Amino acid sequence: MFSIRCMYGIITALDGVSLSVSGGELVGVLGPNGSGKTTLLRARAGALRPISGKVTLDGRDIHRMSARAVARRLAVVPQNGYTPFSFSVKDIVLMGRWAHLGRFAGETRRDIEAAARAMEATQVAHLAMRPITELSYGERQRVMVARALAQEPRILLLDEPTSHLDPRHQVEIMDLVWSLSRQDGLGVVAVLHDVNLAAQYCDRIVMLKGGRLAASGTPGEVITAQVIEEVYGVRSCVGPHPVSGRPQVALVSGLALSMGPGMLPTSGRCCG
Amino acid sequence: MTAPTQGGGRVCPDGAGPREAAGAGAARPAGRGPGMDLAGQSGRVANVRSVCLHAPGGMRPIWQAAHLPVLVLGLALVMLVAAGTGSVRIPPTEVAGILIHRLSFVRGGGAALQAEWPASHEVILLQVRLPRILLAAMVGASLATAGAALQGLLRNPLADPYVVGVSAGAGLGATIAMVAGVPVSILGVGSVPILAFLTAVATMVVVYSLARVSGRLPTDTFLLAGVVVGSFLWAAISFLLVVSGDTMREAMMWLMGSLSNKGYAHVKMAFPYMAAGMAALVVLARDFNLISLGDEEARYLGLDPEEFKRVAIVAASLVTAAAVSVGGIIGFVGLVVPHTVRLILGPDHRVLMPACAVVGAGFLVAADTLARVVIAPGEIPVGVITALAGGPFFLYLLRRRKTCGVL
Numbered sequence: 001m002f003s004i005r006c007m008y009g010i011i012t013a014l015d016g017v018s019l020s021v022s023g024g025e026l027v028g029v030l031g032p033n034g035s036g037k038t039t040l041l042r043a044r045a046g047a048l049r050p051i052s053g054k055v056t057l058d059g060r061d062i063h064r065m066s067a068r069a070v071a072r073r074l075a076v077v078p079q080n081g082y083t084p085f086s087f088s089v090k091d092i093v094l095m096g097r098w099a100h101l102g103r104f105a106g107e108t109r110r111d112i113e114a115a116a117r118a119m120e121a122t123q124v125a126h127l128a129m130r131p132i133t134e135l136s137y138g139e140r141q142r143v144m145v146a147r148a149l150a151q152e153p154r155i156l157l158l159d160e161p162t163s164h165l166d167p168r169h170q171v172e173i174m175d176l177v178w179s180l181s182r183q184d185g186l187g188v189v190a191v192l193h194d195v196n197l198a199a200q201y202c203d204r205i206v207m208l209k210g211g212r213l214a215a216s217g218t219p220g221e222v223i224t225a226q227v228i229e230e231v232y233g234v235r236s237c238v239g240p241h242p243v244s245g246r247p248q249v250a251l252v253s254g255l256a257l258s259m260g261p262g263m264l265p266t267s268g269r270c271c272g
Numbered sequence: 273m274t275a276p277t278q279g280g281g282r283v284c285p286d287g288a289g290p291r292e293a294a295g296a297g298a299a300r301p302a303g304r305g306p307g308m309d310l311a312g313q314s315g316r317v318a319n320v321r322s323v324c325l326h327a328p329g330g331m332r333p334i335w336q337a338a339h340l341p342v343l344v345l346g347l348a349l350v351m352l353v354a355a356g357t358g359s360v361r362i363p364p365t366e367v368a369g370i371l372i373h374r375l376s377f378v379r380g381g382g383a384a385l386q387a388e389w390p391a392s393h394e395v396i397l398l399q400v401r402l403p404r405i406l407l408a409a410m411v412g413a414s415l416a417t418a419g420a421a422l423q424g425l426l427r428n429p430l431a432d433p434y435v436v437g438v439s440a441g442a443g444l445g446a447t448i449a450m451v452a453g454v455p456v457s458i459l460g461v462g463s464v465p466i467l468a469f470l471t472a473v474a475t476m477v478v479v480y481s482l483a484r485v486s487g488r489l490p491t492d493t494f495l496l497a498g499v500v501v502g503s504f505l506w507a508a509i510s511f512l513l514v515v516s517g518d519t520m521r522e523a524m525m526w527l528m529g530s531l532s533n534k535g536y537a538h539v540k541m542a543f544p545y546m547a548a549g550m551a552a553l554v555v556l557a558r559d560f561n562l563i564s565l566g567d568e569e570a571r572y573l574g575l576d577p578e579e580f581k582r583v584a585i586v587a588a589s590l591v592t593a594a595a596v597s598v599g600g601i602i603g604f605v606g607l608v609v610p611h612t613v614r615l616i617l618g619p620d621h622r623v624l625m626p627a628c629a630v631v632g633a634g635f636l637v638a639a640d641t642l643a644r645v646v647i648a649p650g651e652i653p654v655g656v657i658t659a660l661a662g663g664p665f666f667l668y669l670l671r672r673r674k675t676c677g678v679l
Contacts, residue, residue: 045571047572076569078568082565086618095562101558104555151574
């Protein structure tokens, strides 16, 4: 996706941002609320036509491809999938096969196996017959990922897959997403709110601010106290993760400062 | 990485080759046979059910496979009883006898069955009751299917076929025809249904073009446009009724929905639109499943939402317009039948659409039979019956919605 510009009415939501992802790579998109993260994802998915710039998929202009052709190559896990109708989990996941089906053909053995595999991978197989409307948020999120996997895409886009999840489910989802990119060779782009999760899992991070690119590169390059302050406007200490060594951010609140310098961590690149 | 290092085009190695073929493989009918259960999932998860008794995601396989024949059989029984009910009673065996005799007579081999019934019965059945029953079945099927379609499309369980404003449009046409007393008749159909149909289709076109925003059709704008145009037209109808005076009773009867004084001409007039529209809705059933997740999600799954909405709205509105033009504004069928069917058979539109057609037909045939016998020789508008039956049921649904949060 080359230097695109997107507008809602007269509001420019995204200006001159580029994004590329290759197979086996996990790219994180970070930025404050309203910085254009979701817009970037929607543009990448072809749901939004940029007023300038070009979005390509397999070397072709995504807006010259049918939605069906796009869906066979690229899947999206939206932020809050909601339907008022109580489809079973199995039905929802099988909907991921729609783009692979002929108009009058039913699901084949192959489609059912793809759906079953996706449900195994996301650990929702035991929920197959449950109505989607009765699931917890975390379960529903995993079902959405299962549906996207049933599409058998080459590129997977996720919009805040860990929001509203407890720490265990956050880690589970991110582990899954990571293994999809590593083991299955998917190109993954995930919009994330949690800087630390992003730093831990992503190969590359794209940082947006006000619809423009603020920083991009490896977590080590992007996650610094300086960038965090620039983009989010908060002070922080950045130190290495005790296990992975990836940068981790500790926000420095007014409260911590009022407790005096003795309360501040002494190690790490700290600029509190 | 302001400059795309890999070149945006190389993002994914083409993996579509083998997958393209998947859809073309063994073409199973779109129905959900028991074989569709995900391997190994069918048995062990059946016991999870909340207090709300939700639409069963996991129907029992037998019921899943056999619901349609069972429903069709039920419809046939209702029609048989309806055909025998009225001021002149005709026993079901005789009804069946007349029909079989008649059918085999057409094929030229009816000598085997001896006519043992009065000729008047045959006339009453074939010329009076049968067209009316057929019409009731067609109108009921149309309204229920269109209701299911619009509920799915608008993702609103409270939508019915009339939200598009088609009913008010048809009402205006019918009222004008009655008030002005247009004496035209084409192929045995009076001016009222014809004008009603034309204004209904015109209303659909107006609402559709009003709701379009730069090539897109946002669902809520569409809903609002339908409601606003509908209220405007209802005001026009009220005005016409007030100034017309003596045709008020006739017009009110029509507006409340009635199938009296209808014949084969009406059946013939409405059938093509209903058949074509319903066929389209049934064929699109799987797409309705996708669109009920929302426009954007449907697009991500491969369905172009705008293209789909165009086809689906035209199909649903045509079906509704045809139904309203011959039956007047019969309420609640399009709302209550899809809900009931969804409760029992689940929300999958591939099951829902055909089942709604059959149940809607049976429901309206039964309601219309009541309408003509309850205060015989007088008649109650069938819309009153459906509302009397549907109103309390709808309240029940609302209560359920309150306790469960979803439908």
